[in-house]
Amino acid sequence: MYRAGVDIGGTGIKMGILDDLTMEKLWFKEIPTPQSGYEDICRAVRDAIADSGYGEKIRAFGAAVAGEVDAEAGVVVRSYNLGFRDVPLRAVFADLFDAVPVSLCNDADAAIVAEARCGALAGTQAAVLLTIGTGVGGGVVLNGSLFKGGQGHGSEPGHMLLRYGGKQCTCGARGCIEAYCAATRLAEDAKRAQLGNDAKDVFNAAARGERAAQEILASYIDDLAAAVASIANLLGPEIVVIGGGISAAGELLFGPLQAAVSQKTFAKRKYSIVPAVNGNNAGWIGAALL
Numbered sequence: 001m002y003r004a005g006v007d008i009g010g011t012g013i014k015m016g017i018l019d020d021l022t023m024e025k026l027w028f029k030e031i032p033t034p035q036s037g038y039e040d041i042c043r044a045v046r047d048a049i050a051d052s053g054y055g056e057k058i059r060a061f062g063a064a065v066a067g068e069v070d071a072e073a074g075v076v077v078r079s080y081n082l083g084f085r086d087v088p089l090r091a092v093f094a095d096l097f098d099a100v101p102v103s104l105c106n107d108a109d110a111a112i113v114a115e116a117r118c119g120a121l122a123g124t125q126a127a128v129l130l131t132i133g134t135g136v137g138g139g140v141v142l143n144g145s146l147f148k149g150g151q152g153h154g155s156e157p158g159h160m161l162l163r164y165g166g167k168q169c170t171c172g173a174r175g176c177i178e179a180y181c182a183a184t185r186l187a188e189d190a191k192r193a194q195l196g197n198d199a200k201d202v203f204n205a206a207a208r209g210e211r212a213a214q215e216i217l218a219s220y221i222d223d224l225a226a227a228v229a230s231i232a233n234l235l236g237p238e239i240v241v242i243g244g245g246i247s248a249a250g251e252l253l254f255g256p257l258q259a260a261v262s263q264k265t266f267a268k269r270k271y272s273i274v275p276a277v278n279g280n281n282a283g284w285i286g287a288a289l290l
C-alpha cells in the first residue's frame with residue numbers, strides 16, 4: 001500500500017511516499033515551512049504530493065508535528081516552534097486529502113515508530129530517541145513499545161533541566177536541554193562567529209579544521225553529552241538514538257559525544273549512542289506508517 005507522510009518542523013517540511021510492504025521510498029521532497037499560517041502549510045503539502053505523480057495511489061496520509069499533539073482528537077495542542085495553539089490539523093488535512101484516512105502525531109513519536117519498524121530501535125526493550133532540529137523532541141521505548149507516559153502525553157526529554165535558571169527556552173521555562181542542544185543553538189553560534197547561518201556550517205568548518213568552529217562544536221557536544229548522560233542515568237537504555245538534522249553529522253558528532261557521555265554517566269557506564277537509521281526521514285516515514 002502506498003502511504004504519504006509529512007514532518008512539519010519550524011523551518012522545513014519533509015514529505016515522502018513509501019510502499020509499506022517493501023518499505024521502499026518512492027518519492028521525497030523538502031520545502032521551507034510557510035510562515036503564513038497552518039492552512040497555507042497544509043495546502044503546500046497537498047500541492048506537493050499532488051504533483052508527485054503518486055497522488056491517486058495514496059491510501060493513507062500521516063502528519064507529524066513538532067509540539068504537543070492530541071493524536072486522538074487530531075489537534076496540535078501547542079507547538080512553540082510553529083506558533084500553533086489548538087490547531088485542528090487532522091481535519092484540515094482530511095478536507096484536502098479527500099477519502100484518504102489521515103493521522104496526526106508528534107514528530108518524535110513518529111520517528112520512534114519509523115526506527116522501531118526499520119531502524120535503530122528494532123527489537124529494543126529500553127531505548128531513548130532524541131530528535132534534534134529546531135527544537136529537541138524525544139521519546140522512550142519501554143518493554144519494547146513506545147512509552148505513552150502516565151498521563152498519555154509521553155515524555156519531553158528536551159525540556160528536562162540542563163542549567164537551573166539558564167537560557168530562555170521556547171516552552172517558557174529556563175535552562176531546558178532544548179535551549180542548549182537544539183540545532184538552533186549551533187546556528188546562532190555559527191552566525192556569531194561568522195561561520196555561516198546554520199548548524200551544518202559549523203560541522204563543515206570544524207571538518208576543515210577551523211579552530212572557532214571546533215570550539216563551538218566542543219562546547220555544544222559537552223552540553224549534549226550532559227543531557228544524554230542524565231537521561232541514560234534515569235533509564236539505563238540499551239541504546240540512545242539521535243535523529244533530526246544533527247544526526248547527519250556522522251563521526252564528527254558521534255565520536256566525541258560517545259566519549260563525553262561515558263565520562264558523565266554514573267560509574268562511567270557506557271551507553272551506545274547511534275544516529276537514527278532513517279536519519280532526517282524518520283519523522284515523515286513514521287507519520288506515514290501511523
Ligand SMILES: [Zn+2]
Pocket residue numbers: 158159169170171172173176177178179
Ligand atoms: Zn523547555
